[in-house]
Amino acid sequence: MTSKEMLNHLVAKHYEGALQAKKEGRPVVWATSICPQELLETMGLVTVYPENHAAAIGARKEALTFIEHSEAEGYSADICSYARVNMGYADIRHAEAQDIPLPDLIFCCSNICNTVIKWYENLAKKLNIPLIMFDMPFNHTYEVPAHSVKYMRGQIEYAIKQLEDFTKKKFDYDKFGEVMKLSNATCEWWKKATDWAKVKPSPLNGFDMFNYMAMIVCMRGNEDGHKLFKLWHDEMEAKAKKGKGPWNSAEEKYRIIWDGIACWPHLAVTFKTLKKYGINMVTSTYPESWNVRYETNDLSGMAKAYASNYANRNLDYDTDNMKKLVDDFSVEGIVYHSNRSCKLMDFRQYEVQRRIAEATGIPSVVFDGDQTDPRNFSEAQYETRIQALVEMMEKNKEAKRRG
Amino acid sequence: MSYQDIIKKLETAALHPAKTVTEQIRKTGKDAFGCFPIYTPEEIIYAAGLLPVGMWGGKTELKLADKYLQSFCCSIMRSNIEYGLKGTYNMLKGIILPTFCDTLKCICENWKAAVPHIPIVPIVYPQNRSIDAGFVYMTEELQRVKGEMEKITGRTLSDDDLEEAWELYEEYRRTMREFTDTAAEYPQIIGAKRRHLLIKAGYFMDKREYTQDIREIIAGLKDEEKKPFAGNRVVVTGLLAEPAELLDIFEENQLAFAADDLAQESRQFRTPGGTEGSVWQRMAGRICDQRGDTFLYEEEKSRGQMLIDMVKEKEADAVVIFMMKFCDPEEFDYPIYKKELEAAGIPMLYLEIDQQMDSFEQIRTRVQSFAEMLA
C-alpha cells in the first residue's frame, strides 16, 4: 500500500468510525485542529475536526450552500469561512463531500486564534452541549512566559476533571503516558517526512502536504497515524535518494513558501498555475505547527508545546521562523495568501513580508483569497501575481548565474 | 458652574480629544498614557501618577495604516495605527494594549514596528475566568503589567498608591452607573448624542475631576421635572455608537437610549470590582464577574437574555445593534442574541458602522423606518 492509498483509507475509516460511534450511542467530540487531543485519545473519545471537514467541503466546491445558510442566520460574510461552513453544517447536517456526526462535547483550544473561542462557544450554545475550553494566551514575548504555562497546566488538570465528569470514567494516567509518547513519535515522523523537501529537487509536492495535514490533525495520537507518517517519510526518503522531483510530468524550477492555508475551492487552479511555471511549494508554516513535542508525562512541557505554534507567537518569532524556512529549504520566493478568513495571519503578513524581503532578498507576492469561501478569489488576479513572482525569481536566478 | 455648563464643558472635551488631553496634562502636571480598548487596567496607570487616555480610534483619512493592515481590518484599529504613524499620539509616554481578539494581537505586534518611540505594554487577560488557574493568572498578569509600568516610569508603585487609585475608579464606576440610570429618565435633556459625549469625555480627563463633574450633572438632572416622552426608548448594543453624527439621526427621530451594552460605555463600568482579598484580586474580580461581553469567554452566552432583561427593566421598545464592521467577536455574537430577541418579540435594528463613514443617508432611512415601525 502506498501512503496515498493508506491516507485515503484512513480518512474513510476515520469518518466511518465516527458515524458508527454516533449510531451506537457513543459520544462524539468536535475539536480544534491543534488541541491537546492526548486527553481525548486517553479517554477513548471519538473526535471529529470541523476544520478538516470544512476544508473537505470547500475542496468539493460545496461550501456556498453552507455559507449561505449561515449568512441567512445572521453570520457576517466577514467572519472565518470555516466557521460559516461548519455552523451551516450543524443545521443542514448533510454534505456530498462527507457526513460527520453531530457532537456531544465541544473541545476548543485558542492557540490557533481567538476566533475559535467564539465559533465553538456558539456551537455549544446552538447544540446545547458542554464545552471544554483551553485558553492559550498569545505570546507577545519571544518565549512562552512561565505564568502562562502555569495557567495552561491548570486548565489541562481542570479539563481532565471535566472529561471524567463527562465520561463518568477515571482518567487513566498510564494510558495517557502511552498516548503522549505515540503523539510525539507521530509528530516526529510528520516533521521528518516534510523535511525531505529540503533536498533539491524536492521529492515532496507541497500541495500533497495539504492533504496529509488532515491526518496529522486527527491521528496524532494513534497507531494508524504513526504508521502513515512513517510510510510517507520512507517514500520521500526513497524518492530523494533516487533524485526524483515532486512531479513525474514536470521539473521543479522554482522553490517557494506558500504562507497561509490553501484556497480549497480553487485548489486545482492555484496548484496548476504554479506547476505550469515549474513552481513547487516546498514548505509553509504548517509542518512546524504540528511538530508538537515535549517530554512524556510533563504536563507543563505539553502546555508549553501547544502554546508555541506559529500563529500564537510574536512578530519577531514569526520573522525568524520564516527566515529559517527560507534558508533550510533553499526557498526562492514566497506567495502570501491574504486569506479573508484569517485576520490573525493576515494582519502580520505585510510586516513579515517586508522583514523577510530585507533579510533574504527573495521576492514575494500577496494575493487575495479565502480558505473556503469561493467568492473572494479571482483567478486572473492570482495568475498575474504568480507570473510577476516568476519574473522576479528568474531575474534573481540570472543574476546568480552571472555571479 | 451650572450643571448645564458642565454638560457643555464635557461635550466640548469629548469632541476635541487632543485639546482636552493637552489641557489636562497642563492642569494636572501628569504625563498621559494610552489605553487601547477594551478593559485596560487604568488603575495601575493612575497609581503610577499618570493620566490614562482612551484610544478608541476616530475619524481620520486612512493612508499610512495601509502599510500594515488590509482593508478588512476594523476601522478603530486602522485609525489607531494611522494616528500612531501620523504622530497624533506623540504626547503619550506609553500605551497598554489588551489582546482580546485576533486583530488586537496583530495591532500590538505592528505597533512595536510602526511606532517604536511609544513603548507598548501588552496585557493578555485569561478567557477561562471562572477557574482558579485563570483567576491566579489574571492577578499575576496585572502584577506583571505593574512591573512594566515601573520600568517605564522609573517609579516604584506601592500598594497604597494602588488602593487609592482603585477606590477612585470604583467610585467613578458607581457614579457612571447612577448617571446612565438618571439620564434615562430625562431623554429630553440627555439625548442619544449628548449621552454618548458625556460618557466619552471620561476617556480624556483625570477621573477625579471627571467623576466630580458627572456627580454634579446627576444632581442637576434630579432637580429637573420628569416629563413624559413622546418618542421611543431603545437599548443599544455593540462596540461603540460612532461616528457621533449617527446619533443626531436618533435624536431627530425621537429615539432615546434607555440603556446601553456598548463596550465603550456601560461595559466599562457596569460591573463593580471584587470586595475581598488583595487589590489585585479585586481588580481581577471585576473582569471575572463581567457577563454578556463577547470579548470574554462565557459558556452560557448570556448576552441575549441580558438584553431582554435590560429591555424589560428599562421598559424599552426595541434593541439597536451598532455593528462595527470587521469586528469578529461582535459579529459572532449577533446570530445568537438575534434569535433570542426574536423569540422574545423584541424589535431590532441592525446598523453596520465604521468610524470613517461620512454618508449617513441610508442609515437615516433605516433609523427613520424603524421609528415609523415602532410608532
Add this chain to the structure above:
Amino acid sequence: MYLGIDIGSSSSKVAILDEQKRIAAVSVLNLGTGTDAYEEVMKDAMEQAGARKEDIKFVVATGYGRINFKGADKQITEITCHAKGASFLMEDIHTIIDIGGQDAKAIKLGENGQVANFVMNEKCAAGTGRFLEVMARVLGCRIDELSSFAEKSTKEISISSVCTVFAESEVISRLSAGEKVSDVARGAHMAIAKRVMGMAGRVGYEPKVVMTGGVALNQDMVRCMSKEMGCEVAVAPYCQAVGAIGAAVSAYDISHKKEK
C-alpha cells in the same frame, strides 16, 4: 387628491389618489435625485389626474431625495411606503423584495400590512440594480435587454464573486473563455438572487412574496428570485411606482385621520 412622490437614486415616480382612494395617476421617469426630473413627473401626473395645484390636499415624499424635497407636507421612508403601497395594491402580502438602483431590501409585513421587520444591503453594490448596470455594460447590452438574453440561457454558470469589481473581471474572463452572453447574463441574475435571498433569510420571509422596484421588470430576474426562494414571486402592478403609491396612500390616510 393625495400625492405621493418617490425620488430615488436613478428614477423619480409620482402617484396620485382621488377622494375614493383610487389611483388617478402614476408617472415614472428614469432620472433620479439631483436632477429636475421630479418637476417633470409631477407635471405629467397632475395632467393625467386632471388636477390643479389646489386640488392636492396632502403630499408625502419618499426615497433618497425625500429629505431635500421642499414641496412635501411629510416625508416617510421608502420602507414604510413600499409596505403601504404593496398591501394597497395586492392582498395577503407577507414579504416584499425591492431591488432598487443602490439599495436592495427585504421587508417582512405583519398582519395588517405594517412593517414587521426589514433588512437592507450594506454598503456593497452586489445585489443591487447597480450590479446589473455593470453587468450589462460588460456584456455590451442595454439593461432592459438582459432579461431576453438570459431567457435563452442553456447552461448554468455561477458568478461567485461577492465584490462587484471581482465579478466584473470574472465575467470578462468567462466571456473570453468562450461562454455565451446569455449564460453569463443568467449567471448575473442568479448571483443577485442569491444575495437578496440571504437578506430575505435574515428577515425570515414567508409567502406570498412580491417584488417591487425597476428590477422587477426583468422577468428572468424574477424567475431566478423565485427559484432561489423556493416559492412563487409575484410582480407588483406598477412595480416601479409602488413606493410612490404607498406615499400617496399615506397622504390619504394622514388627511383622513386628521379630519376625524
